[in-house]
Amino acid sequence: MLKSRADTLPCLDVLPGEWIAPPQWRAIDLISDLHLAETTPGTRAALAHYLSHTPADAIFLLGDIFEVWIGDDARHQAFESGLLAMFAQAAARIPLFFIAGNRDFLLGDAMAHEAGLTRLSDPCALQAFGQRYLLSHGDAWCLEDRDYQAFRALVRSAAWQQAFLDKPLKERRNIARGLRERSMAQKAGQAHRPELWADLDAGTVRDALRAQACTTLIHGHTHRPACHALGDDLSREVLSDWDLEAHSPRAEVLRLGPQGLLRLSLPSATA
Template sequence: MKSADRAAGGSTLPLFDELPAAPGWTQIDLLSDLHLAPDTPATLAALERHLRDTPAQAVFLLGDIFEVWVGDDARFDGFEAQCTALLRQAAQRLTLFFMPGNRDFLVGPALLADVGMQGLSDPTVLIAYGQRMLLSHGDALCLDDADYQRFRAEVRGGAWQTAFLAKPLIERKAIARGLRTQSEDRKRGQMPSDWSDLDAAACLDWLAHAGADLLIHGHTHRPATHALAAGKHRVVLSDWDLDGQHGPARAEVLRLSATGLQRLSLV
């Protein structure tokens, strides 16, 4: 169900899907920003263990689970096939949800159906345990990064995606490798604290539109809880890195239950 679209703060806000929790969900796990790739075997193994052992009934994957996803036809071979099999196995015992991030926005209906995951629009209001919580990957709210917002608008458009997906798979993978190299070059010497953060006023607009007090998101790699206004907060999910690529090992899940939110470190 989508809440009505309306203007606020001088701009048009997106439509907000609403997802009521199933009655049997006593625990819900939320995670994002694993950036899985062939050179992150330890991080992939940690995800496999968590999906196998978690007591939660539902797991929400809120974007950038993959470092890059060049189209659902990639799922049949190599690393992508390994990830597909892992998620398919997990979906046999869990309810899995997937929200696209800025790295894996090309995850489409073929992968979702093959695995048995349910797709989530960004943003989505999760209604659980008497609360309305707004879920987002977070990149759409990094308004200070005008260049990225223009790029995001282009690649989320149907024309760009149709043209890109029409290219041979080997060419798409080569393009993705080049973009990843450019991204790493830009980040070299930077800390996550140097990256663009979410716009506080825009976060408050979204919360007001959603009728929620809490925004849960990833993207920034800066796990923390921020007060936005009286009674309004945003909770930032942790990124995962157990392969020593970007500093000390870290992997964290945010668990939601009737007693509230709990951060769980898997390190």
């Protein structure tokens, strides 16, 4: 376990960009964009129930599992420590794999180790059931959103992360709150203008799939679950976000098995 200030540093032991599923596995679940926060108790409860009851042999968490992660020292706080315990309990029963999203890219060794999360690179190829799938959070390929890509490059730099993690926890929370408020205001302004919604660049996705000898990309980030044909037998599957507090609750799991991909809505999301 890392100590002192380095206790908060992320991404020191991420596994290489390929994972081969054991031959005895019969089902793999993929989820993303849960945005767990103190203000989403319904989503947290749905996740706890799902983790305890899924028949899958492994779960791949493709980013933005937390509404915000401001450093591993936050895991000692009441809310975050509860999430850590929930994941650790699940990881004792079933393997949990994690790809960082744009909200939780600062999740580091200490939290991953204690929560039982095996971190994967983004993207990561998954070989399972005779097929190869490419897994990603997806935000890096929303190339038309140039403002976001510039911001992403800034916050993913080692210098920015070190400067941010050097700040007191309370100050980091205030900074994160301000960034979320700006993001929510921007989304509200675009809510009725689909032409402004950022999406993954199709050409970049095709190139990535071919480079990794994969036929299907599975990703989150956009909150618009669908299957998109890309031509040449290539496709991308978009995961659902989870929001059990919404007027129309939603929580969806993409299950991969020998017969392919199946979308499952949690019962609490369809009640």
